[in-house]
Amino acid sequence: MDLKYTAEEEAFRAHVRAFIEAQLPADIRAKTGMGKRLQKDDLTRWQKILHAHGWGAVMWPTRFGGTGWNVVQQHIFEEERADIGAPPQNAFSLKMLAPVLMTFANSAQQDYFLPRILAGEDWWCQGYSEPGSGSDLASLRTGAVRQGDHYLVNGQKTWNTLGQYADWIFCLVRTSSEGRPQQGISFLLIDMKSPGITLRPITMLDGEHEINEIWFDNVQVPVHNLVGEQNKGWTYAKFLLTHERTNNAGIGSCKRALKNLKAIASRQTAHGRPLIEEPRFRDRVTQVELELMALEITNLRVLSASADESRTLGPEVSVLKIKGSEIQQTIAELQMHALGPDALPYLREALEMDWIADPLFAKHYHPYAPPLTGQYFNMRKTTIYAGSTEIQKNIISQLILGL
């Protein structure tokens, strides 16, 4: 047993940190540091910088252009990325779709799509949920009917995160209504420029545009955009979800957020003293710090075990997803609470870089304040998306406990 990083790993960390410090554009770093709105351009610029250095996909094997890093190296990269304030890469492309393509797609699909993801040329969004199919995903009804060399797709997807940026969408569609619902699902890659696609923004509770609804009206999709076999899509979908949930642990981002929380609680005052010295608040911060400490080690244990045994991850990722999402929520909640009455103002324009605070207002309303309440509201999504906490507990009950 040894929880310490080796000398090689420490050297690797220094190398990663030096690279990110040097290459991350200052304007992007300033935005993430103050919780300002990021645009698509910010995200793709960073992806292209990483790609130019050969680090476009730190979790991919080398044969597809990835770094081939082991789980500890990936963890170190993620920690340094978050700590310095580089934006997260597009998980839908890199961490969800890509493993499916690598495992189930044909070589023509791999050769076309994977390099474009790596180079930041294509933005992918996910087409899973439908208005009537959330937790019960397998009941989905968006239909794809084969007609010659294409499928004709009709239906509606919803909650499509950053769909407004998407060049492509990977979709679960129904190609058969026979047998169990899971047996008639296929995995289609659809060009968002296809005629018949309509995207409508959904405003979230924090007032931001992050998710969308997408309608498909007689959309023609070439048959060569089917991944794997027709009606086997559920297998690929579940494989993808396992990857999605692993990524949701978000240890690096949580560590950064915890650091910010402590800094904020040191700046804010209560009864004339720094808030962090208030025992009630301090204990809450400590509780979440301990949860995160435990999760970091649990996460590495789970990832190391699967790597050592050369197997894909299983239902144990539900533990990571539940805890990771709860920790994110708790930290966001404490950050908001730290503001006290300053959590009340709602200043939409303050999330833009060019916003200049009124000097007297800024004496108490610090630069870190504007995004925090919205972030607390927004973070409620984390126990809902990617399989709600309730679904994760069902998975643990059924697949781990055998209940």
Added chain:
Amino acid sequence: MDFSYTDEQLALRETLQRFISRDYDFERRRELARSPLGFSAEAWAQYAELGLLSLPFPEDCRGFGGNAVDVMLVMELAGRALLLEPFLSTVVMCGGLICDAGSDSLKRQMLPRIGAGEIKLALACHEAAGRYDASQVTCAAVPSGGGWRLTGQKTVVLDAPSADYFLVSARSGDAAETAAVAGDARGISVFLVGREARGVTLFPYPTQSGGRAADVRLADVVLGPDALIGAAGAGLAIVLRAIDKGIAALCAEAVGIIAALNEATLNHLKTRKQFGVPIGKFQALQHRMADMLIAAEQARSMAIMAAVYADSPDAAERCRAVSGAKAYIGQAARLVGQQAVQLHGAMGVVDDLIVSHYFKRLTMIDLTLGDVDFHLARFSS
């Protein structure tokens, strides 16, 4: 023991309920929250006509002689409908402060005008370094020419942008003393300041739950001798009494929202189908909903307690009741708000449904006039 409402109280509730059903649905409320004023001037006039704006004022000031239980009834409905009008600031806190501490002439001058909907007031008693502690006052009132000169800054003053007058807490000792004793309970006085007075400036902003607030600056604002409310140096007790009325009202508002959220969530559990059945068939969700019902009942009990003692002149008794209620209801609201969102799934985090608006308002109520931690500490000390 008597937990029943009087016939007058039931009639009042029914009248307001009728107005809300007719003129204040969710879509209308969203439009109002986005409008420059941030609430409905027509609704305010209606409240005046219904007698709401003079509800807790004495009859000799053209009031209805109501108490905090009457206010509770109104605030519960205000919560359910997410009303945006500045009833809490103008009527409950500022009107209440004038009732309790104002001179007879001030009462006769101000209360009928409040009741008629002619003027609105905001309580400007919190400062940046004080967080929720109203004794942290650095705003200075210097005697000058028989009156006073006021200088300082009040932060996140609720409903300030629409207010015609502010009730401002300030230290009325000399300047050196002011700097040394920011957290001292003594030496604080309350002043009535007109919005139009020279030296008053506002930095207004919307709040996260659709209302309006502002930072209020006072730069050498010249006041006459009659601007002082109550005795010089006795202001903290006056302000705390007004805040306690506000806390009891906020507790009632939260209870109204909690009840409405539970109804919406129960309806969702019964109608939303997944895996071929309404999701309310799943025991994990049934137990969650049961917890939410228990929280609602307990919260209601605490809101009743707060209302019964909110008008008490006995500061210790009153403070124990309202702080206990605020701390308890803050936690109940957190549970119900978060779980209502969770049980609605992604539909809980969109702007289009009222659920997220209820959740946000509950969150902001906890952060207004003292959060859970603040009131746990106040109760236990």
